[in-house]
Amino acid sequence: MxxxxxxxxxxxxxxxxxxxxxxxxxxxxxxxxxxxxxxxxxxxxxxxxxxxxxxxxxxxxxxxxxLDRIPEAVETFTEAVRHRGPAESPFTALRTLALQLLDEQHPLGGLHDDFTHFWQIVIDSPALSARAREAVEEVEEALARTFAETAPELPDPHLAAALTVAAYRSVYVTTARRLLAGERATAVADEYRARMEAAFDALEGVFGTA
Missing domain, CATH: 1.10.10.60 (Homeodomain-like)
Incomplete structure (x- = not known):
């Protein structure tokens, strides 16, 4: 690549x-x-x-x-895959991105005390909650297309995209729930990082790209 x-x-x-x-x-x-x-x-x-x-x-x-960051989310995750280094797997590139978003306390990283009010507004609105679920599907579909175009070694780009998004979402949502329950970002940061690392370890193990 x-x-x-x-x-x-x-x-x-x-x-x-x-x-x-x-x-x-x-x-x-x-x-x-x-x-x-x-x-x-x-x-x-x-x-x-x-x-x-x-x-x-x-x-x-x-x-x-x-939910104005939906286009940014699609572009950020797909561009990380598309512009990865020659020796990098798609999952290595996405792991690097995920940890960078964490370190920057970016909204797409999901780890900041100030994000809880945003999440509560989404939770309180059925329309916003439905749109957020659609956004996750949009990221998944875009990743599947990007995997198909740039990672011929992946036997099933759609499955790879679905598992990637599910893994990322699991870590993000679990952390969001803890912050909404009153925990501080600093208290969950190490576990967040460890769970994100474990998620990508699992993905690379499944698809043989480690």
């Missing part, structure tokens, strides 16, 4: 990303203040000083205003 250098985004793309982030930030503030189900897209548009059509251009569904 040859590592490719990613092109820097254009000024137009940077402006679009900034607008998207601003709309999401405004929406999130409203959802936190009043509850997801109590805020309309029209209200988000007015608060962000854009049209409702502009909101939908960036976020096809209201749920995506709050």
């Amino acid at each position: 040859v590592e490719e250098k990613k092109a820097e985004p254009s000024l137009r793309e940077r402006k679009k990303r900034a607008t998207r982030q601003r709309i999401s930030n405004v929406a999130t503030a409203l959802f936190v203040e009043r509850g997801f189900d109590e805020v309309t897209v029209a209200e988000v548009a007015r608060a962000a000083d854009v049209s409702a059509m502009t909101v939908f251009n960036y976020f096809p569904r209201k749920e995506d205003l709050f």
Whole structure:
């Protein structure tokens, strides 16, 4: 696997990303203040000083205003596989990414005391909970395509993707539940890391890529 250098985004793309982030930030503030189900897209548009059509251009569904990292999750995990080193297995690349997200306290890593309020809002909204489950499926499908394209040594890329996502989700959700129950991130960090390492050890063992 040859590592490719990613092109820097254009000024137009940077402006679009900034607008998207601003709309999401405004929406999130409203959802936190009043509850997801109590805020309309029209209200988000007015608060962000854009049209409702502009909101939908960036976020096809209201749920995506709050779960705005779904595209980032798909890109982050697939790009880790696609741009891995020549001697790296897909699982080694994803392990490195998972531990990097943990060390950076990135939202996709799931280990920070401040994330609990976000998770509670998702839990309290059936619409958000359903969209979160769909997001997991989107990551799985994208990984399966990327495995098929870049890892011909894997006999079943769809199974590999399903097991990878299930393993990652298990570690993430278990940790999230502990934080929601009142434990501090620092108290569970070592176990989180150990469980993530064990998950990828198991994946590499199953698929013979260790």
